[in-house]
Amino acid sequence: MKKKKINKESKQKESKDSSAKHKSSKVSGGKHKHPGASHRGVIDITRSGMGYVTVVDMERDVIVRPQHFNTALHGDTVEVQITKSGGGGGRVEGEIVRIIERKQTQFIGRISIQKNYSFFIPETDRPMPDLFIPTDKLNGAVNNDKVVVKLTSWDKAKRVPEGEVLELVKQEAENDIAMKQILLGAGFNLSFDDEVMEQAERFPDGVSDAEAKKRRDFRDVLTFTIDPVDAKDFDDALSIKKNANGLYEIGVHIADVSYYVEPGTKLDDEAYARATSVYLPDRVLPMLPERISNELCSLRPKEDKYTFSAVFQMTDKGEIKDVWLGRTVIHSNHRFSYEQVQEIIEAGGEGLYGDEIMLLNTLAQKMRKERFKKGAINFSSQEVRFVLDENRKPIGITIKESKEAHQLIEEFMLLANKHVAEFIGKITVKEKPVPFPYRVHDTPDEAKLGPFMVFAKKYGHTFDVSSPQRIAESFNQMLKDAHGKPEQHVLEALGIRTMAKAVYTAENIGHYGLGFEHYCHFTSPIRRYPDVLVHRVLQQCLDKQPQIDKKMEAKCKHCSERERSAMESERAANKYKQVEYMSQFLGEEFEGVVSGVASFGFWVETVAHKCEGLVSLFSLSDFDDFRHMEEDYCLVGKRSGRSFRMGDKVTIKVVAANLEKRQLDYELVLGHIDSTEKKVLQPTKFQHPKKKRGKK
Incomplete structure (x- = not known):
């Protein structure tokens, strides 16, 4: 199978109420930071109100101050013009000159109706202005109603944006509001326009x-x-x-x-x-x-x-x-x-x-x-x-x-x-492949595969890395040999993490996970737009009239980005439901399996419910001084030698369920006996562990 790296888009991490994450990188290429130069990027507006535009070909974000947002909202794709080059070690600054694409146009919040005007006050964790709502666009909303509003216009000449009420939100349905907020925050509109x-x-x-x-x-x-x-x-x-x-x-x-x-x-x-x-x-x-x-x-x-x-x-x-x-x-x-x-x-x-x-x-x-x-x-x-x-x-x-x-x-x-992908793959126009939305999957990430192989070897599993085919065979042999054994869960979970993400692209490199040289999505056009594109290109080729769509790669990129947003929404919603479900079990104990490890603690998934919560390092501080051993995917106690590794069975108590943060907090149950080392985990001090929790 062909091996060719796909250009990776720089990932935007969740911005905190500070600019700490923006201080460590450097601008690449003098031409990019020259005053007057314009770039396409995505704006990240922090909770404190400062904006940072992430540009693909620049290592460092461009600072944009609130007075230069020019109607941009958090997550919008924008054109930013450099106003300050950042010479002498300073930061590159700019201003938004054009909104290319809005991430979000529908919002949840409350209506404030005054004597001569009405405003919508959005409930969002990122700063944005209130929306003016014309009287004929209230759609029955009264003062202090919770509503879904659509941003309809925002002319730079106007001081405030305008909107219209789409629907009223029932006050008692807290979980319904949460699901809608997740969808809207990911840029998915809750309803279709009348014309559609x-x-x-x-x-x-x-x-x-x-x-x-x-x-x-x-x-x-x-x-x-x-x-x-x-x-x-x-x-x-x-x-x-x-x-x-x-x-x-x-x-x-x-x-x-x-x-x-x-x-x-x-x-x-x-x-x-x-x-x-x-x-x-x-x-x-x-x-x-x-x-x-x-x-x-x-x-x-x-x-x-x-x-x-x-x-x-x-x-x-x-x-x-x-x-x-x-x-x-x-x-x-x-x-x-x-x-x-x-x-x-x-x-x-x-x-x-x-x-x-x-x-x-x-x-x-x-x-x-x-x-x-x-x-x-x-x-x-x-x-x-x-x-x-x-x-x-x-x-x-x-x-x-x-x-x-x-x-x-x-x-x-x-x-x-x-077979659809194979058929299209044989067709050319002017000696070039027909632009087509292939579904591709690259070979495993080498940086992740190395540590994983070392870890798998501890359970007796070896890998042949002489070719992508041999790596796949090694994975299958490992999965077969580990089936039904205690390490099966951890090896599968970590193995999946070594894999690249499948994406849509017009550049066909094959699908490694499926073992196909040609692959596309043809079978679900009701729920996936790439499948609609596949149908159109296929019909053109069947009619012997294939066309050159110069925007195909951009369409593929958009579909991949929307797919990621949908997956993130699904994960957030599942987490909310986990917290909602486990909130009834506060103070109760359950058997669980360590499902993830980090420097600040480890996550445990309950066996009975498959609900994941965090055991913070702080909650273990009275037992021992634990250190994160990244290569072994575990935490190890400095004094006791006790370890918490992915796949270990533990007993936990549910101590907090925060719906707003979609976070479950667990505590390790005292006196838990490790089934392998037969060590009883007890405090090293003569006091009960403090019930304080770290943050996930």
Whole structure:
């Protein structure tokens, strides 16, 4: 597999109420800091009100004072012009001359209605001005109501920005407000504009005869969907039939979103801006209006639907003899849940369409085995889901593991994604590759892989680093050998951390984790914008009219950034629900596993709930003087030699649950006996440990 590094974007860390993080770096290149030079960057406004613009090709941020923000808000992509070069060791300063892209345009806060005017006071941890709300834009809000407001205009000539009330927020729903704040803070709007909704409503129901005649018709072929039990947007379906030549025709049918969402429309602009649906524990914020995602495009049973398909002619051993790609029309015969399909598989094929499901499962398992044989890395996966009451409060936690029913769908989706990318990869325009949003995954980070190999060797696992292929084989052997052993959890967790992040790019370097030379996202256009782009490029190539999209790489970068924002939102929401759930157990003790180690303490994930909290170093200070041993992923006591390493089993007490900070604090239970060293951890002083907590 090709090995080529992708340009890494400089990461913006969470800014604190000081400029400490901005003091250590240096400006690179004199031309960049010359007064009058302009640069594109992202502004980070600290809690104290000072701004710092991060520019990709500059090592040091550009200071921007509040009077030079020129309507910029925290997280906006801006054009900053250098006003002070920073010569003689001083700081580079600048002013914002243009807002390129707003990160956030919707905010939660309170309405203040006075005699002749109304203002919206945002509830945000970063300084921003109040918004003037015209009387005809209050939408029923009264004084002191909590509302969601949209920033509608902010002319530099005006002293204050203007906005309009979009919705009232119920006061009693604290957890609902928290979820909305997470989404808004990540730059995801909670609602669609009227024009977007109007466009979505224009489309007629059903399938037209004229359009159906342009497509390959699969409506008479057995077709069904397999999705989570609570899913509403069914974007993929499988069809199966046996041909006269003895081959099986397996169709992977994907909702044809690009038929409805056309370039240049408000609907497309909004989908691109979001770039992804966001899945929180208690809600889904869709990329497209429900008229599109849950009705027109959703492959609901007993309805004709437009699809884009990859159709495979296969032997009963999984050998592919032919592949066809193109637009189709289908009719789903049945909607299965994963649980229903798993029951059929475990029952040996008893149930509706049991023979077809068993055949598909056999083929999927053969493809899966072959994929790992060729270098795909077999990390196991668990999905932790909250059981919620009618007020969206967590009352329980379930753990879902990947079973054969999930793998059945996964393997056929991977197959379709791979073959679409392979097809596009062979096409050129003017001797250059067609611009295309590949999904790529680089080889492991060498800086992280080295320490991990040293750590894994302590458990008897060795790595062959002579080639990327050998590294993948070593990972798989380690995962196989460690399965069911105490170190399995820590080796899997740390192994995943050595991996690069998968991203979208027009520069194809292959997908290391899957072991594919060509890969893309084709199978989920209802919830991912890159899949919509893939459909468009694929149709152009099928029509033998491929186009050069000079903005493809910029689109890929945007989609990758939005994906990261969505993942961060999902993690924040999951953490909130963990804190919300564990708050009922204050003072109670639980078994846990050390899930992370840092210089200021270690994190513990409870076995029963999979909820992670921090045991601070300060809370251990009366026991021993602990030091962080980074290469061993552990804390070691200077006097006792007692260690806390990732994967160790411990007993903790829940001592604090802070919803605002989304933080759980645990304390180690006194007298805990380490199962390996048989040492009892007791205070070295004759007093009870102080119940003070450090910060995560």
